[in-house]
Amino acid sequence: MTLDLTQFHDAFFEESFEALDMMEASLLKLDLGAPDAELINTIFRVAHSIKGGSATFGFSEIASFTHSLETLLDELRANRLQVTQAISDLLLKSVDAMRDMLRAVQAKKPIDSQRVADLQFDTEMILAQRNGAAAAPAEAAAAQGTSTSAAQSANASPAEGGSSTTTQAAASTPGTSERRWKISFRPYPELFARGNDPLRMLRELAELGTLNVEVDLDRLPSFDALETQNCYLAWNLELSGAVDEAAIRQVFDWAEGDCDLSITLESTAPPAEDITNYALIAEFDAMQAASGAPTHAPVAANAAAPAAPPAESAGAAPPPNALDASNAPAAPQADTAATAKVTAAAAPAPAETPARKPEPTVNPEPHHAPERVSKSEAAAASGIGDSGSIRVSVEKIDELMNTVGELVITQSMLSQLGRNLEGPAADQFRLGLAELERNMRELQDSVMRVRMLPISFVFSRFPRMVRDLAQRLGKQIELVMTGEQTELDKTVLEKIGDPLVHLVRNSIDHGIEKPEVRVAKGKSPTGHLRLDACHRGGNICVEVSDDGGGLDPARIIAKARARGLIGPNETVTDEQACELIFLPGFSTAETTTDVSGRGVGLDVVRRNVKELGGSIEVKNDPGRGARFIITLPLTLAIVDGQSIAVGKQNYIVPLISIIESLQIKQGSLNRIAGRGEVFAFRGDYVPVIRLHELFNVEPRSRELDEGLIVIVEGDGRRVGLFVDDLLGQQQVVIKSLETNYGHIDGVSGATILGDGSVALILDLPGIIRRASAGARAN
């Protein structure tokens, strides 16, 4: 069968990247003094899976690299090697290297072989050093010589045994002349309990040649003693055909250890060839006895394998084929059993003792009991989905979201129609509509939730980043993250990463002091950095806080003056000073480092956050730390809006930016030079923006007391929007103007209302900018 393996590549890459994230997270959690066994296990599994997959898909460089890594991890897992800082660093570098290799392979680009080779070399050096330390016991083991190798090979797998059998067969049976084999197959009673079926083996043998089956009922107990699940039958088989012994052994491959098996050649071939065979076999025996070298191990395996298991079970042993075969021509048939005993007696001594030896050092099933508990916790903590989830492309969800949006519109159109309906069926129709409306809301909510992802997707990069930066800057920093499971829309999530990285870098670089400085200030040498996320109303709050030096208002003001950001005589409160850091072209770092201060300032952070419809503020506690609080909408797809009417047009104002709506008297309006119309509002003068002027539409009235003023806030400033009327509040689905038309200042998007008309959604910061630009121009 030909299977196109490339169809599985994507799945492999995806799972590998995910696994590497998990490996990285586990490495960062690893406590060097007392490493958690389950963490090491997780790390091992990642390397192991990637190795398996890479080998299967033919990514040989990755497979080779992960093989060394796996060997190292296996040493750690088995407690033969301690996790040191150097090893932990090496493993983290290996994670990066594997990630890059996978990316390269995915993009069908060449792998950076030199880097990989260097890392692999380091890995092997660590292993070599360890082996050097363990050289003494290894030599001791080697001193036991042949017995060790025989024992190891006695345990060799069916698979290995299978291939080695072929080697031997090729050597010992040149040509495929007609032979007759006698096979004695005596399963142990528990053969069935291994899922083995003698019938299948007999059938398979029958395919090899002419099979003569004779059942041996000797062990069949009386009916009372019969255990229905045991195998009591034994078989004496005679197989004729051009078959070599390897093929026969292969049939019984998996029954090895569950039966007594002897295979005897009833020579029908010319004697000369037989003599060659025996000579060869003898030679193999000699080699096995003399060297025990790994190259000969497979051969030894084949000879010793049948002997070892019976030795353990202490039953009647099958004669190993080699010896048996050499005895066969001389000894009469009845002698076989005797030969078997001799062989069995000979075999156990070397086989048994060393085979047991290595076992205690290897932890066969590591940490079985605690595994489940800690693992499920780890899974919950890392937020990596279990198998109860499926992967869906974002486009599909967007499509779904779009369709739901259209449905919402259709539904509100129907609702409006229904209101004006008369007649006997109208009530029922409206009832149905109400039902539809409720279901639509639920559907919309569900689809929204599909798009939500936990913020841990962004947070997960920080442990590594903080560790690396702290190490580089010689600082001690403990990172605490809470609310990682807080969910937000995928689009918001994707865009919040960079601003957060910036804030975290800032905190590490400028906020948290070096240990000696901290101690001098009476703080603990280890600085604390916190990332907290939580839901607050329809928003999500993300806070980056540290217990470092905080912001120094005096220095900020001095810097701002020097840069001309504020006038020389302008007085600035401490709070205002903190706002200054968000201005373009501001950086207080004494020296720009390669950590932060790459010319990208907090102004960019603020702009990014603003673009997401959010806000950022800073709470400063000089000398004791700073807190940056980012507030973001949960989604960019839907907004809670207030419909307003200006003339025949409807507009949507995001509810969150409305402070209040009021009617004012004509007389309370003043004209101020350079600021246009203003009116007094709670001790402050608020500029009025006449929307009909801004959008050039004919209003119902130009008299202020005939309309309404909606006080809104945007960009930290308040303005009053003069509108004709307030309509209802509703959730609207945002449709992008940019993709359908083009960008318009002061408009963030559009939506379709229930009556099918289009309403623009106002972007208040944009409107305020536009209006103040217009006012200045006047």
Add this chain to the structure above:
Amino acid sequence: MPRILAVDDSPSMRQMVSTTLTSAGYDVEQAADGVEALELAGKQRFDLVITDVNMPNMDGITLVRELRGKPDYKFVPLLILTTEATAERKQQGKNAGATGWLVKPFNPDRLLATIAKVLV
């Protein structure tokens, strides 16, 4: 139609085994670890189980041992498919009651040949 349960924590490996077996006409169910496999095996009967060794929550060897202990799976072929080919591991598998052992890298033909052999 023989029903096979394929257990592996790696989705790509699971998909591969499952695709191979499905295209050969078997009914295949998948599980991501021993715990999940055990649960599935409790709900329905499979004619064969093929499992990876290294998995979170419950490894393949424990799974084989647990399955062998169930009356329904006493005689069902339980195969282990893994990259780990050390003699001790195999002996552990054998002791747990595994019918046979297949070593990765994954080879579709060998898998099918082996399964055909066991599922007579």
